[in-house]
Structure formats: C-alpha cells, structure tokens
Amino acid sequence: MPATRLTLPSPAKLNLMLHILGRREDGYHELQTLFQFLDYGDEITFAVRDDGVIRLHTEFEGVPHDSNLIVKAAKKLQEQSGCSLGIDIWIEKILPMGGGIGGGSSNAATTLLGLNHLWQLGWDEDRLAALGLTLGADVPVFVRGHAAFAEGVGEKLTPVDPEEPWYVVLVPQVSVSTAEIFSDPLLTRNSSPIKVRPVPKGNSRNDCLPVVTRRYPDVRNALNLLGKFTEAKLTGTGSCVFGGFPSKAEADKVSALLTETLTGFVAKGSNVSMLHRKLQGLL
Numbered sequence: 001m002p003a004t005r006l007t008l009p010s011p012a013k014l015n016l017m018l019h020i021l022g023r024r025e026d027g028y029h030e031l032q033t034l035f036q037f038l039d040y041g042d043e044i045t046f047a048v049r050d051d052g053v054i055r056l057h058t059e060f061e062g063v064p065h066d067s068n069l070i071v072k073a074a075k076k077l078q079e080q081s082g083c084s085l086g087i088d089i090w091i092e093k094i095l096p097m098g099g100g101i102g103g104g105s106s107n108a109a110t111t112l113l114g115l116n117h118l119w120q121l122g123w124d125e126d127r128l129a130a131l132g133l134t135l136g137a138d139v140p141v142f143v144r145g146h147a148a149f150a151e152g153v154g155e156k157l158t159p160v161d162p163e164e165p166w167y168v169v170l171v172p173q174v175s176v177s178t179a180e181i182f183s184d185p186l187l188t189r190n191s192s193p194i195k196v197r198p199v200p201k202g203n204s205r206n207d208c209l210p211v212v213t214r215r216y217p218d219v220r221n222a223l224n225l226l227g228k229f230t231e232a233k234l235t236g237t238g239s240c241v242f243g244g245f246p247s248k249a250e251a252d253k254v255s256a257l258l259t260e261t262l263t264g265f266v267a268k269g270s271n272v273s274m275l276h277r278k279l280q281g282l283l
C-alpha cells in the first residue's frame with residue numbers, strides 16, 4: 001500500500017556570497033550566488049485526501065491561506081499533473097519570514113517533493129524545478145537539494161561542495177522585503193562575473209549588504225556584534241546574518257554570548273539538504 005501520510009523537513013539556506021551582475025528587461029536581477037543548506041528548518045506534515053481539496057491547517061500571520069507558497073505549490077502541481085487527489089497540510093514553522101534564509105521557497109519545494117511522492121506522480125527533478133521557478137527564484141535549489149553555484153536569477157545551478165562549518169545565525173527582528181532591496185537605486189548592479197571553479201571561498205561579498213544595512217540598523221548591529229568573533233555576512237537580502245566556526249562547541253559559545261541580547265541559533269552547514277536525505281531513506 002502506498003503511504004498516505006508523510007512528515008518532511010524544510011531546511012533553510014544561506015547565500016555564502018551574492019553578486020549582482022545586471023538587471024533584465026523584466027526587472028529581475030542577474031545574480032551569481034552560492035547556496036548552502038542548513039540542518040535546521042521547518043517540518044511539514046502531509047495527509048492525502050481523496051476529494052481533491054487542498055487545505056493548509058496552520059495559520060500564518062499576515063499570509064492569507066491562498067497566498068501561502070505551500071498552497072500555491074500544491075495547487076500548481078495538482079493542476080499541471082491533473083491529479084484528482086487532495087491534501088491536508090500542517091507545518092511546524094521555526095524559520096523567520098523575510099530572513100533571507102529561504103523559508104517560503106523551501107516550504108514550496110518540500111511541498112512539491114512531498115506531493116510528488118504521496119500522489120505518486122513520478123515527475124522528475126527537472127520538471128519539479130521548472131514548476132518551482134514559477135513560484136520563486138530560490139525554489140529550484142531546494143528542489144534539487146545540493147549546494148550550488150547559481151546564475152541567472154538563481155535557476156542555473158552548478159552543484160558544488162564548499163566546506164560545511166557550524167554557523168551562528170542571528171535573526172534581527174525585522175522582515176526585509178526582497179523586492180524593496182532590489183528596487184533600491186543605490187544597489188550595486190554591475191559586478192563582474194566570476195568563475196564557478198574554484199568554488200568561491202567563504203569570504204566573498206554580498207552586494208545587497210550596503211543597501212540593507214543603511215535601511216535596517218538592527219541588521220548593521222547584528223553584523224557588528226558577530227563580526228567581533230568571525231567574519232559576519234548577510235544572507236540573501238537579509239535580515240539574517242551568519243558566521244562560520246570549525247566546531248559546534250565554538251559556535252555554541254559565541255551564540256550563548258550573543259543571544260543574551262539577540263535572537264539566533266546554531267546549525268551545521270550541509271551540502272545535501274536534509275529533505276533529500278530523508279527522501280532517499282524512504283526509497
């Protein structure tokens with residue numbers, strides 16, 4: 001009997017570097033970025049229904065049911081596959097929204113992979129990634145599940161294997177709108193392209209940083225505080241900032257000091273997403 005219920009992880013990502021090369025005619029920006037996953041994220045539970053209804057039972061503050069990327073992903077997959085089954089969905093949400101750690105995109109990808117499995121659609125990764133791209137620029141990397149150097153708007157992915165340190169991630173209590181940062185006239189948009197190999201080292205810059213720190217003093221403060229212990233970086237368009245450490249013990253020590261006044265967590269960097277590790281275990 002095929003499974004009718006499944007709980008899957010929905011991990012966060014970091015952008016280890018992010019360069020903006022230019023702006024396309026449709027307003028989207030050409031990027032070069034390095035994605036790595038964290039062994040840290042939400043958990044989504046799916047239960048098949050036979051009446052075709054798609055229902056997310058967990059409420060999100062400020063996100064109406066039908067605007068939730070989980071629901072959008074499920075509806076698109078149902079429409080495009082012609083599947084007559086439906087789904088009940090619950091999520092344990094721990095990833096901050098608008099934090100630049102890709103929670104919404106990750107939730108969408110976990111939904112696509114989870115429903116492909118439960119509805120037994122047999123879609124391959126290319127097809128799921130293409131559908132994912134219509135939901136958000138960051139969805140394809142979560143569908144593929146391997147750390148990657150990304151180009152285009154984030155959809156041209158080359159798998160890479162950077163070091164996997166322990167990270168301290170600080171979560172300033174502000175939600176940064178990606179669209180707002182990309183529309184700032186002061187954003188650097190003319191970085192020169194770099195080569196995928198050798199894999200860019202962890203010390204590459206994030207072109208969004210000057211604009212984000214000017215608009216959000218809390219992000220600047222978090223960068224300054226973490227920067228006392230290690231190189232502190234911004235992920236995506238923020239708000240989260242992160243720094244790597246060679247061991248969990250060192251990351252825990254710094255986190256304990258900083259989380260007296262700031263919100264944050266410690267997580268291991270991972271080149272294979274924990275979603276894919278779990279799915280491989282199911283096959």
Ligand SMILES: C[C@@](CO)(OP(=O)(O)O)[C@H](O)COP(=O)(O)OP(=O)(O)OC[C@H]1O[C@@H](n2ccc(N)nc2=O)[C@H](O)[C@@H]1O
Pocket residue numbers: 015027028029030031033099100101102105135136137138139152153154178179182235236237238
């Ligand atoms: C910048 C990145 C880097 O990982 O991260 P986040 O900080 O959002 O996580 C992403 O590429 C974001 O991807 P995602 O969050 O899926 O963006 P989308 O929903 O597709 O786009 C939100 C808005 O940002 C702008 N946008 C986004 C991506 C891009 N390459 N160029 C853009 O100009 C567009 O104005 C778009 O309307």
Ligand SMILES: Nc1ncnc2c1ncn2[C@@H]1O[C@H](COP(=O)(O)OP(=O)(O)O)[C@@H](O)[C@H]1O
Pocket residue numbers: 062063067068069070096097098099100101102103104105107108175176178236238239
């Ligand atoms: N399932 C979801 N999880 C998080 N955010 C979602 C979700 N569905 C829709 N959103 C919307 O997407 C926005 C960006 O969320 P998220 O992907 O978590 O941030 P970021 O891309 O900065 O990491 C949120 O502010 C929220 O309005």
